[in-house]
Amino acid sequence: MSANSDMGKSGAYEAGKENSHQPDDSSEPNDDSSRKVLSEEDRAAQKDPTLPARLHGNEPSRGAEIDKEIADEEAEIIAKMDAKRDAKK
Template identity: 40%
Template sequence: MSGNTNTERFEEGRENSHSVTDSKDQRSLANRLAAAEAQGESEDSRDTKMVKEDPTLLARSHGNEPSRGAKIDAQIQQEEEELLRTKDQKN
């Protein structure tokens, strides 16, 4: 084996073969957190998108009664939307 073969194999890496949020990685906690936040911003799951639209929707879609917290979140979200609408109408 020549030394050139090892260099070629080292440079051979596959695209997306390394997870940026790998817990066994040697990066600092802050760097892993930043990578997770950057990745999470662009890749919301379907359930996360549903909860952002209506906090009670996920529980109801599974045939369950929404939790008290989810109901309060929905109420707060509705009140904030109304406030935004009234501010937009004034401007």
């Protein structure tokens, strides 16, 4: 048996400190509030997948370029669908 064992000591099984996890603490990685907070670069990257590479002076990856092309095509299709729907009204 190990000399460092906590077996049999009641302190090993007691609950943690009260209020040790604050609901609005942004340092908690699994907290919903920290997921909602995005940096401006993250928000821009969601709109333009090539932007992070260009901001750092690099050429965007081919995958990022393809993602941008697909997003642009989808935006164009949605705009056409919206125009058709508005024309019917």
